Amino acid sequence: MLAIINYGSGNVRAIKNIYDQLNIENCIVEKPSVFPKETTKIILPGVGAFDETMKSLNNSGFRSLLDEKVLFDKIPILGICVGMQILAEGSEEGELEGLCWNKGLVKKFDVTKLDFVPKVPHLGWNSISATRESELLNGIDYGHGFYFIHSYYYCCKNLSDILTTTFYGDSFASAINQGNIFGTQFHPEKSHANGIQLLKNFYNLKSC
Amino acid sequence: MLRPRVIPCLLVQNGGLVKTVKFQNPKYLGDPINAVKIFNEKEVDEIMVLDIDATKEVRGPNFDLINKLAIECRMPFCYGGGVTTLEEVKKIINLGAEKVAISSAAIKDISFLEVIGKCVGKQSVVVVLDIKKSHSFFRGTSYKVCINNGKVECDLDLIEYISQLNRIGIGELVINSIDNDGVMEGYDFELVDIVRRVTDFPLTILGGAGSINDLKKLVERYGIVGAAAGSFFVFKGKFKAVLLSYPSKDVIRLITGSIIKR
Numbered sequence: 001m002l003a004i005i006n007y008g009s010g011n012v013r014a015i016k017n018i019y020d021q022l023n024i025e026n027c028i029v030e031k032p033s034v035f036p037k038e039t040t041k042i043i044l045p046g047v048g049a050f051d052e053t054m055k056s057l058n059n060s061g062f063r064s065l066l067d068e069k070v071l072f073d074k075i076p077i078l079g080i081c082v083g084m085q086i087l088a089e090g091s092e093e094g095e096l097e098g099l100c101w102n103k104g105l106v107k108k109f110d111v112t113k114l115d116f117v118p119k120v121p122h123l124g125w126n127s128i129s130a131t132r133e134s135e136l137l138n139g140i141d142y143g144h145g146f147y148f149i150h151s152y153y154y155c156c157k158n159l160s161d162i163l164t165t166t167f168y169g170d171s172f173a174s175a176i177n178q179g180n181i182f183g184t185q186f187h188p189e190k191s192h193a194n195g196i197q198l199l200k201n202f203y204n205l206k207s208c
Numbered sequence: 209m210l211r212p213r214v215i216p217c218l219l220v221q222n223g224g225l226v227k228t229v230k231f232q233n234p235k236y237l238g239d240p241i242n243a244v245k246i247f248n249e250k251e252v253d254e255i256m257v258l259d260i261d262a263t264k265e266v267r268g269p270n271f272d273l274i275n276k277l278a279i280e281c282r283m284p285f286c287y288g289g290g291v292t293t294l295e296e297v298k299k300i301i302n303l304g305a306e307k308v309a310i311s312s313a314a315i316k317d318i319s320f321l322e323v324i325g326k327c328v329g330k331q332s333v334v335v336v337l338d339i340k341k342s343h344s345f346f347r348g349t350s351y352k353v354c355i356n357n358g359k360v361e362c363d364l365d366l367i368e369y370i371s372q373l374n375r376i377g378i379g380e381l382v383i384n385s386i387d388n389d390g391v392m393e394g395y396d397f398e399l400v401d402i403v404r405r406v407t408d409f410p411l412t413i414l415g416g417a418g419s420i421n422d423l424k425k426l427v428e429r430y431g432i433v434g435a436a437a438g439s440f441f442v443f444k445g446k447f448k449a450v451l452l453s454y455p456s457k458d459v460i461r462l463i464t465g466s467i468i469k470r
Contacts, residue, residue: 047301149379
């Protein structure tokens with residue numbers, strides 16, 4: 001069972017729709033009390049400003065449940081877009097503390113490094129490069145890449161946590177992985193074949 | 209490498225898909241949900257859906273339709289039409305749209321954009337400017353911003369307004385040429401030149417594309433840009449038979465090739 005956490009941020013239904021089409025058992029979890037016991041994978045979506053997203057999560061009641069499932073039960077979790085950013089300790093976009101599940105900070109793009117317009121947000125389809133092998137990236141067309149929409153980027157303290165990089169004025173971590181914790185800055189649920197493949201790979205992950 | 213975006217723009221009226229010429233004479237094309245399903249299969253870069261009567265009829269967004277569209281969309285989805293409150297913006301984002309397009313409400317009160325940017329993130333805030341060319345003997349050619357589906361001309365200086373947008377910060381600016389809408393003879397580069405000079409925002413250009421070459425010329429001239437079109441993706445042939453289409457990946461590469469070589 002794959003659980004999609006609905007704490008009022010992010011595109012839960014687009015994700016569900018893809019898993020439904022793949023015939024993968026999944027559910028949108030609206031509150032902690034109905035979190036399915038048989039959950040083997042968790043997806044944490046997120047869109048919007050960092051503080052607003054953290055506020056929604058903190059007020060949703062999911063916080064302690066997720067800490068338990070992710071940090072103690074080691075259930076693989078995939079944070080998407082701001083759902084990835086909040087895995088970090090904090091963000092230049094806001095003041096609130098992140099989930100601190102991964103050592104990292106979210107920073108604003110340095111637009112002076114971009115030699116073209118538009119500058120920010122980083123918006124559209126961009127390619128990715130893998131920095132190491134991962135089951136998450138099986139069958140992905142790196143050159144075609146994924147859809148991005150963000151003005152802040154994830155900065156890993158441990159470079160070994162970076163799974164893929166993307167170039168936008170500078171290389172940044174477009175996907176991260178540390179143990180059972182995964183995050184993508186891009187939107188797999190909005191990236192057609194590549195995105196569907198990645199979401200399928202996440203469900204099929206065996207070793208973390 | 210970031211690529212230019214090629215974007216079908218779908219117009220909706222009374223829940224049906226339509227296409228206009230110069231913002232007039234909407235021609236009924238079919239069911240918008242079905243159109244989204246077809247564009248999913250064609251793996252389009254992004255999709256924009258604009259409800260053209262929502263503001264004019266002073267009604268809010270059609271959440272039922274947005275809900276159905278958002279569930280179907282496997283590509284990024286931008287919705288616009290009749291959005292005037294923060295609650296509506298939040299609801300649209302929560303229904304699963306990546307971006308919300310604001311037009312009339314942003315022109316009446318630009319600070320509205322700041323309010324929603326703080327809540328849903330600036331990257332999700334799209335401003336659509338419907339622009340009409342005006343000729344006068346004394347002032348030559350100038351461009352006027354219009355609202356209410358092109359019916360009302362605003363007393364607004366385009367460049368001054370965009371510089372205000374620069375101060376506030378938004379995710380994307382859509383420049384929609386009323387004169388070129390549905391004409392399919394190419395984009396208005398004169399207009400785009402004016403806008404590109406004064407802002408660093410991601411730009412999406414709408415109005416006038418009638419061929420692959422029109423899209424290609426836009427990308428050659430402006431690099432990373434959103435090349436949007438309505439008629440070009442919904443009509444086929446000179447009698448304008450309704451047929452939804454989108455360039456193949458090879459053709460997209462041809463369109464975006466000029467930028468990739470840079």
